[in-house]
Amino acid sequence: xxxxxxxxxxxxxxxxxxxxxxxxxxxxxxxxxxxxxxxxxxxxxxxxxxxxxxxxxxxxxxxxxxxxxxxxxxxxxxxxxxxxxxxxxxxxxxxxxxxxxxxxxxxxxxxxxxxxxxxxxxxxxxxxxxxxxxxxxxxxxxxxxxxxxxxxxxxxxxxxxxxxxxxxxxxxxxxxxxxxxxxxxxxxxxxxxxxxxxxxxxxxxxxxxxxxxxxxxxxxxxxxxxxxxxxxxxxxxxxxxxxxxxxxxxxxxxxxxxxxxxxxxxxxxxxxxxxxxxxxxxxxxxxxxxxxxxxxxxxxxxxxxxxxxxxxxxxxxxxxxxxxxxxxxxxxxxxxxxxxxxxxxxxxxxxxxxxxxxxxxxxxxxxxxxxxxxxxxxxxxxxxxxxxxxxxxxxxxxxxxxxxxxxxxxxxxxxxxxxxxxxxxxxxxxxxxxxxxxxxxxxxxxxxxxxxxxxxxxxxxxxxxxxxxxxxxxxxxxxxxxxxxxxxxxxxxxxxxxxxxxxxxxxxxxx
Ligand SMILES: *[C@@H]1O[C@H](CO)[C@@H](O)[C@H](O)[C@H]1NC(C)=O
Ligand SMILES: *[C@@H]1O[C@H](CO)[C@@H](O)[C@H](O)[C@H]1NC(C)=O
Numbered sequence: 001x002x003x004x005x006x007x008x009x010x011x012x013x014x015x016x017x018x019x020x021x022x023x024x025x026x027x028x029x030x031x032x033x034x035x036x037x038x039x040x041x042x043x044x045x046x047x048x049x050x051x052x053x054x055x056x057x058x059x060x061x062x063x064x065x066x067x068x069x070x071x072x073x074x075x076x077x078x079x080x081x082x083x084x085x086x087x088x089x090x091x092x093x094x095x096x097x098x099x100x101x102x103x104x105x106x107x108x109x110x111x112x113x114x115x116x117x118x119x120x121x122x123x124x125x126x127x128x129x130x131x132x133x134x135x136x137x138x139x140x141x142x143x144x145x146x147x148x149x150x151x152x153x154x155x156x157x158x159x160x161x162x163x164x165x166x167x168x169x170x171x172x173x174x175x176x177x178x179x180x181x182x183x184x185x186x187x188x189x190x191x192x193x194x195x196x197x198x199x200x201x202x203x204x205x206x207x208x209x210x211x212x213x214x215x216x217x218x219x220x221x222x223x224x225x226x227x228x229x230x231x232x233x234x235x236x237x238x239x240x241x242x243x244x245x246x247x248x249x250x251x252x253x254x255x256x257x258x259x260x261x262x263x264x265x266x267x268x269x270x271x272x273x274x275x276x277x278x279x280x281x282x283x284x285x286x287x288x289x290x291x292x293x294x295x296x297x298x299x300x301x302x303x304x305x306x307x308x309x310x311x312x313x314x315x316x317x318x319x320x321x322x323x324x325x326x327x328x329x330x331x332x333x334x335x336x337x338x339x340x341x342x343x344x345x346x347x348x349x350x351x352x353x354x355x356x357x358x359x360x361x362x363x364x365x366x367x368x369x370x371x372x373x374x375x376x377x378x379x380x381x382x383x384x385x386x387x388x389x390x391x392x393x394x395x396x397x398x399x400x401x402x403x404x405x406x407x408x409x410x411x412x413x414x415x416x417x418x419x420x421x422x423x424x425x426x427x428x429x430x431x432x433x434x435x436x437x438x439x440x441x442x443x444x445x446x447x448x449x450x451x452x453x454x455x456x457x458x459x460x461x462x463x464x465x466x467x468x469x470x471x472x473x474x475x476x477x478x479x480x481x482x483x484x485x486x487x488x489x490x491x492x493x494x495x496x497x498x499x500x501x502x503x504x505x506x507x508x509x510x511x
Contacts, residue, residue, distance in 0.1 A: 001078055001263050001412055002090070003027030003213040004103040004194070006174035006182040008071040008237050010206035015039075017067040020074040023210070023217045024055045029265060030105070030213060031078035034089035035059065038101045041069035044179030046099060050089035073176045075103035078413055088128055091175075092136045097144045098151060099178030104132035105213055106170030106192040107411040109474055114138060114167065135171055139163050151180065153236050153243045160185055160234045161247045168474045170256070170410035172229070174211045181238035184211035185247075189254040189471050190231030191410045191462050193270045197223035198242075209237040214268040228271050254471040257461040258412055260451050261401045262309055262372045272455035276312055279372075281453055282400040283316030285446035286370070290321065290398060293440055300396060301365040304328035306372075306383060307355070313400040314370035323368070328361035328390075329383070351382045363391035373401035374441075375414065377421025380434040388435070397436040402444045403427075406468040407483055409475055414465065416487040 005023040007016045020037050035058040036050030047067045051058040055076065075090035091103040108114065108131040115134060118124045122141045126133055142159035143151065156177070170191035176182045186194045197218040198207040210223055218226045229235060232248025255271050266276035290298070302324045305314035308331065318325035332354055361367075367387055374380050380397060387395045403422035408414040417423045421433050431439040444466050452458055464470045 001030045002103075002105040003030035003076040004074065004105050004172065004174040005210065005212040005217060006071075006073045006103070006176060006184060007208065007210045008182045008239075009208045010201035011203040012070045012239075014070055014202065015068055016070050016072045017064050019210075019221055020072050021055065021059050021064060022221065023212055024059075024074045024076050026217045026220055026265075027076050027213055028055055030263065031076040034077040035075065036077075036089040036091055036103075037067055037072055037074045038091050038093060038176065039067040039069040039072035040101075040176055040178050044099065045069075046093065046101065046178055048091075048093065050091075052089065071176060071182055073101050073103050073174050073182065075174075088130070090130075090132055092130070092133050094136060094140045097140060097146075098180065100136065100140055100143070100175065101178075102132070102136040102139065102173055102175040104135055105172045105194075105411060106187065107131060107409060108135060108167055108171065109169035109409050109470075109472055109479065110167070117166070131169075135163070135167055135173065136175075138166055139175075151177070153238065153241075156183060156236055157234060157243075157245045157247060164188055164232060164248055168472050170472075172213065181236060182209070182211065183234060183236045184229050185234035186229045186231055188232040188248040188251045189462070190228075190251070190271065191254060191256050191471065193255065193259060193264070193268075194229040195226055196229050196235055197226035199223045209242065211235070214264055214270070216265045216268045219267070226269075252460055252471075253458055254460045254462050255458065256410060256412070257447060257451060257463050258373075258401075258408070258465065261447070263412070266309075266312060271458060273451050273458070274454060277454055278451045279309075279312035279400070280316045281450035282442060282447060283313035283370075284320050285450055286313060286398055286400055286440070286442050287317040287320035289443060289446065290317070290368070290440055293438075294396075299366050299394065300368045302326050302328070302361065303368045303370060304361060304387075305370050307331045309372040310370045310400060313372070317370060317398070326361045328358055328367070328387075330356045330358060332356070351379050352386075355383065355386065357386040357390040359390045361390075362387050365392055366394035366396070367392045368396040368398060369436075370398045370400065372399070373404060374399045374421060374430070374434070374439070375404055376419050377430070377434050380421070380436075384435045394437045395435075396438050396440065397431075397434060398440045400442055401447060402466040403430065403441050404465045406465050407480060407487070408465050409470060409480075409483065410462060410464070412465070414487075416484045418484075418488070 034052045035055045038048040049063045073091045091101045093101050111131045124137045142162040146155040171187045172192035172194040195215045198209050231253050232251040233246050235244045260278045264275045303318035305311045384395050405422050462471045
C-alpha cells in the first residue's frame with residue numbers, strides 16, 4: 001500500500017512543504033519503506049527530496065528547507081515484489097512535456113502491455129520496474145500530443161481520459177504540472193481511496209486545496225468541504241481555478257474492502273464509510289458468527305484483541321456476547337508492522353519484539369483472541385503460542401475478515417498464495433496450522449454489510465482476496481501465475497538482497 005498527497009496554497013509566498021511532510025507522517029501507516037516530496041517554486045522550478053526510510057528519517061530539517069514553493073506532491077511507499085530497496089522512491093518526474101510530477105497508490109494490472117506501448121510506440125524510456133512510472137509516462141505521452149506552448153485544463157482532462165482507456169487496475173493519483181497546478185484522479189472503479197478538500201487561506205484571500213489518500217490528513221490540517229474523488233473523476237486545481245470532470249461515464253464504485261479491515265486509520269472516512277464504525281459493526285457481526293458456531297453458552301472467559309487494528313471489533317464483540325474484554329497483549333509501538341516487512345526471517349523475529357503477553361489475563365482461562373485478519377498465519381501462530389505460554393487453557397482465534405485465499409493485484413503487498421495459511425486449507429486445518437483450538441472467520445456477506453451499512457449506495461466492493469473475483473475484468477490465470485512467481489519470498493530476496501539489512505537497521509534505530 002502507498003499514501004499520496006498534494007497541496008496548493010493560495011498565498012504563493014507561503015511554503016507548502018511543512019504540511020506535505022505532516023500529511024506523509026499521517027499516512028505513514030500506509031507505507032514505511034520510502035518517502036518523497038516534490039515541490040514547485042517560483043519560475044516553475046521543481047525541488048525534490050526522496051529516500052528510503054520513515055518520513056522522519058527522510059525529511060531532515062535542512063533538506064526540507066530546500067523544498068521551496070507553494071505547491072507540491074508527497075508519497076509514502078511500502079516494499080513490493082519487484083521494487084528493489086534502492087529503486088527510486090516516488091513521486092516520479094518527467095521533464096517532458098511541461099514538467100510533470102506524480103505519486104500513485106495502487107497497482108496496474110496490464111503493465112506488460114503498457115511497457116511494450118511505451119517502448120515501441122511512444123519511445124519513452126522507463127528506468128525502473130515501478131508501474132507508477134508507466135502510469136506517469138502514459139499520461140505524459142497523451143499530454144504531449146496536444147503539442148501546445150501552454151496547456152489548459154481541457155488538455156489535461158483529455159490526457160487523463162486517454163490514460164483511463166489504456167491503464168487497467170487500481171490507481172489513485174496525486175500529480176502536479178510545473179507552474180500550472182495540482183491534480184488528483186481515481187481509477188474507474190475507485191479501488192484505492194483519494195479525498196479532496198479546501199480551507200480558507202491563512203492570508204484570508206482565497207482557498208488552499210489538498211488531495212490525500214485518507215480524510216484524516218485533511219481533518220488534521222483543518223481542511224473542510226472534504227469529499228471523495230469519484231471513480232473515473234479528475235480534479236485540477238490551477239493557480240486560478242478548480243475544475244472537476246467526470247471522465248468515465250457511469251462508473252461502478254468498488255472500493256477495496258481491506259482498507260476498512262486493516263489498512264486505513266480508524267478515524268478516516270472512505271467513500272462515506274467511517275472506518276471505525278465499520279470495524280465496530282464487524283465486531284457485532286463476528287459475535288453473531290461466534291454465537292452460531294459455539295452456541296449461546298460458550299466456555300469463553302475473556303476476549304483479547306491483537307493490538308491495534310482489531311481493538312474496535314473486539315470491544316464491540318465482547319459487549320455483544322456479554323464477555324469480559326481485556327488488553328492481554330502489550331505492544332511495543334516503536335516497531336513497524338510485520339505485515340509489510342519483506343522476507344520471512346525478519347517477520348519471525350518481529351512478532352515477539354512487537355507483542356508481549358500479560359500472564360494474569362491468560363492464566364487458566366479460555367481466551368478468545370480477535371485479530372483483523374489472518375494472512376500468512378505465522379503471526380497468529382506465535383500469538384496463540386504466547387497465549388499458551390502465559391497459561392491459557394483454551395485458545396479460540398477469531399478473524400474480523402474472512403479467510404484470505406487469493407492474491408491481491410490492486411496494491412496490497414500480500415504474499416504469494418502458497419504462503420497464505422488459508423490457501424488450500426479448511427477451517428479445521430487452519431486451526432491446527434496456527435495451533436488454536438478453533439479458528440472462526442467472519443462471513444464475507446457480513447463483512448460487506450458492515451461497511452455498506454454506512455453507505456448503502458456502494459453496490460460492490462473489491463473482495464478479491466476472499467473470493468478471487470477481481471473487479472477489473474482483465475485479471476487472468478496467466479497474469480496471476482506470473483505475479484505468483486514474482487512474489488515468492490525467494491524472488492523478493494533475489495531482487496532485494498539488502499532489504500533485510502535495511503529494514504533491520506531501521507528497527508534497531510527505532511527500538
Ligand atoms: C504490480 O503489478 C506488477 C505486474 O502488473 C507486478 O509485477 C508487481 O509485483 C505488482 N506489485 C504489487 C505490489 O502487487
Ligand atoms: C477439513 O479437511 C480434513 C482433511 O484434511 C477433513 O478430514 C475434515 O473433515 C475437513 N473439515 C471440514 C470442516 O470440512
